[in-house]
Amino acid sequence: MPHKRRSQSWTELKKAGNECFKTGQYGEAACLYSQAIKDVEKSGKNSEDLSILYSNRAASYLKDGNCAECVKDCTVSLDLVPFGIKPLLRRGAAYEALERYRLAYVDYKTALQIDCHIPAAQDGTNRMTKCLTEVDGHSWREKLPPIPIVPMAVKENFSQATCQTTQHNGTREKYKSVPGEDVIKKALYLKEEGNALVKKAEYKKAIEKYTQSLKHNPSEITTYTNRALCYLSVKMYKEAVRDCGEALQLDPANIKALYRQAQAHKELKVRDFPMNKNCIVCTCFSNLFDLC
Structure with a gap:
């Protein structure tokens, strides 16, 4: 039985959820994120914090094989903060697992508009192109849902945030860094x-x-x-x-x-x-x- 965590703040719950996620305890991680979400919604914190929590819980659901719940949480996350890379990729992966290839293609393609160097978005788009060609033939693009147009400001903000994260934390730049x-x-x-x-x-x-x-x-x-x-x-x-x-x-x-x-x-x-x-x-x- 999980220990009582009523005294923990939402940030502590989120941190605990992240630790559970890293060790493969995805069900426990989802529970912790759920409690954090409740606390943030009660306190009226900003939408960015809530978006991250929903995206994190979506990742737990995806790893746990609960793709339908992953889609729901990613959609909420994207409603709160549109064009988030992680919820787009996670929802794309969930749609792909559910064999909803057109919707998966739209999410992967949207992520590519934000940054064309993201391997997961590139590979996902290629996989969906192959699947849709096999299912719908050469006219598969005509059957796609509308693909959102990503504002230039979103692309610029993502690029700046990625560069700042690399400079401040000294971490590996996963999307931009290309070896010689x-x-x-x-x-x-x-x-x-x-x-x-x-x-x-x-x-x-x-x-x-x-x-x-x-x-x-x-990479x-x-x-x-x-x-x-x-x-x-x-x-x-x-x-x-x-x-x-x-x-x-x-x-x-x-x-x-x-x-x-x-x-x-x-x-x-x-x-x-x-x-x-x-x-x-x-x-x-x-x-x-x-x-x-």
Whole structure:
């Protein structure tokens, strides 16, 4: 039974929810965010705080396979603060899992208008284009709902916020930072060396190669998922969860990251991560163990 948290402020509840989310306790995280939402709504705090809380709870629902609730929370978040990148991507991933490909395309495409360098939005748009072409043929664009036009001010604010976050916190810039061509080639070479070692079942050596590769290019999703596979093979499950989390920050709908994260949670006996039939990870099991 969860402990009573009535004395906690909404910011403390949010922080506790974030910690639960990081450790894979998505149901508990959703409960904490729900309490924080109630407190913020009662106090009449600004819409930005409330938007973030709804988006965070949506992320918990998405990880938990509750895609319908994820869509609802993302929609509320976007009503409060229009054109938020995270709720757009999360709702897009949820729509995709629910096979509502036209709506998923609209969300991914809207995110691309805000920043055309977001890998999750690029990959999502490409996936939906392929799906819609197969379903509706070459006239699929005619059947799309209207795609919102993103105001220039929103694009500029996002760009400034991203740059400021990088400068102030010294953190990796996930969307804007593009390594040089030589650096990317070096990262790819190290990754391929890691792949070769995996084929020989030399997982610890492969981990070293992937780690070196990520130092050169920390935004390569498949390197994280490949290293996660190695961590699973050597029973380093917490490390596997961490790598899958990094991959999912870059691409919230990444099938391999979702599946391998679920495997790691199962080994860690985190029961708050069910393989729900509505979860996108359950829509495709083939080739999940292949290296990219």
